[in-house]
Amino acid sequence: MTDTEAAGSAGTQLPPAEREFTVRQRTQTQLVLRRFLRHRAAMASLVVFVLILLWAFIGPHLWHYSYQKYTPDNSQPPSWKHPFGTNASGYDAYAQVMRGTQTSLKIAILIALGSTFVGAIWGAVAGFYRGFVDSLMMRIADLVLTLPLFAIALVISSRSGGSWYWIAAVIAGLTWAYVARVVRATVLSLREKEFVEAAKALGASDARIIFRHLLPNALGPIIVNATVLVATGILTETALSFVGFGVQPPDTSLGLLVSQAQTAVDTRPWLFYIPGAFIIAIALTINFIGDGLRDAFDPRQQRVRQ
Numbered sequence: 001m002t003d004t005e006a007a008g009s010a011g012t013q014l015p016p017a018e019r020e021f022t023v024r025q026r027t028q029t030q031l032v033l034r035r036f037l038r039h040r041a042a043m044a045s046l047v048v049f050v051l052i053l054l055w056a057f058i059g060p061h062l063w064h065y066s067y068q069k070y071t072p073d074n075s076q077p078p079s080w081k082h083p084f085g086t087n088a089s090g091y092d093a094y095a096q097v098m099r100g101t102q103t104s105l106k107i108a109i110l111i112a113l114g115s116t117f118v119g120a121i122w123g124a125v126a127g128f129y130r131g132f133v134d135s136l137m138m139r140i141a142d143l144v145l146t147l148p149l150f151a152i153a154l155v156i157s158s159r160s161g162g163s164w165y166w167i168a169a170v171i172a173g174l175t176w177a178y179v180a181r182v183v184r185a186t187v188l189s190l191r192e193k194e195f196v197e198a199a200k201a202l203g204a205s206d207a208r209i210i211f212r213h214l215l216p217n218a219l220g221p222i223i224v225n226a227t228v229l230v231a232t233g234i235l236t237e238t239a240l241s242f243v244g245f246g247v248q249p250p251d252t253s254l255g256l257l258v259s260q261a262q263t264a265v266d267t268r269p270w271l272f273y274i275p276g277a278f279i280i281a282i283a284l285t286i287n288f289i290g291d292g293l294r295d296a297f298d299p300r301q302q303r304v305r306q
Contacts (some may be wrong), residue, residue: 027121032220033036041256042292045285051281056101058064061122067099068250071242078270087261093271096252100147101278103253104234107168108144111233114172116226124210124218127187139185141177149174153236164247171236188217197269218299227290238279254279 036042036110065071065082067291071091076086084093149171190196191214199209215222233256240246241255247254254275261271 002231009122020045021208021251032296038293039292039295041288042295044055045250045288045292048115048281049285052278052285056098056105059098060095060102063095063098065254067091068094069095075268075270077187080085083167084274085268087268087271088264088268093274095276096257097254097278100252100254100257100275101282103164103247103251104167104237104255105282107164107171107237107253108230108233109166110168111172112226112229113174115176115229116222117173119176119225120183120218122176123183123185124215128191128206128214130188134184138181143176144174145181147174150236150239153240154243164253165250166247167237167240168233171233175229175232179222181213182221182225183218186221186291187214190214190217212238220293224290224294224297227293231286231290234279234282234286236297264295268299 045185056284060067071080071082071086071090071092073086074090075088076082078085082092086092087096100112121124122137122141126134126141141237150173153167153170156166196209196213199213204212237246237253238255238258242259244259257275258272258279261268261275265272
């Protein structure tokens with residue numbers, strides 16, 4: 001028996017030296033997930049943010065006090081009965097902070113979703129068609145960018161009656177242009193790639209190319225900008241509520257709680273600093289998650305590793 005026949009009869013197993021350097025093929029999604037999981041700050045922030053979400057949306061159903069319910073304990077410091085204390089009217093601060101966090105998160109997430117949806121489509125269409133269409137759409141986006149966000153949101157929110165969804169809609173309507181510019185820049189480079197030329201050659205419509213090819217390949221910058229908008233949204237809502245033009249009683253938000261407690265910083269500091277700490281925690285965790293996603297979607301990485 002020759003050496004070749006002997007090797008064939010031994011089966012298809014690779015020698016140990018060759019098996020040692022065999023690497024399993026990974027898709028782009030697997031690579032992105034793996035890089036994100038290795039980002040310690042982003043993973044820790046994601047855990048904290050998920051815990052805050054669960055606490056804000058599930059906690060009120062388990063807690064024995066309502067944010068609208070009076071208690072006989074007026075101006076009590078934090079205790080086992082009232083972990084965040086109570087205010088001068090006897091409201092349980094723990095229940096109010098849960099409700100305020102829930103409202104602020106709903107506003108911030110709706111802002112991120114609305115701005116990202118409109119901005120991504122706007123930027124993709126402008127970048128794909130270029131020319132006159134691009135110039136017209138981007139001048140409109142530039143006009144939106146020049147508008148004073150806080151001043152306009154303050155005026156319109158004051159006429160909305162303090163409804164959280166109106167506040168979110170107003171802020172989203174003034175922030176989508178940031179996403180549009182980022183997506184347009186990405187699409188301008190993607191439209192020259194071979195897969196777009198192949199799709200055109202096969203007779204794909206413009207809408208199919210934009211929604212099935214360009215936008216999925218621009219998903220990295222879109223997701224990163226969406227996380228930034230969550231932090232921007234919660235800070236903008238906080239500022240509006242702090243000056244009295246955001247969420248209105250009987251509902252509440254973190255910004256409104258801070259505004260209501262600003263006169264009690266010296267006498268009842270827990271009413272001011274605890275909601276403020278949640279605002280800072282949410283903004284920081286979102287920013288760290290955004291940093292992790294930005295690193296995970298690094299375009300310098302190869303699409304598939306062999």
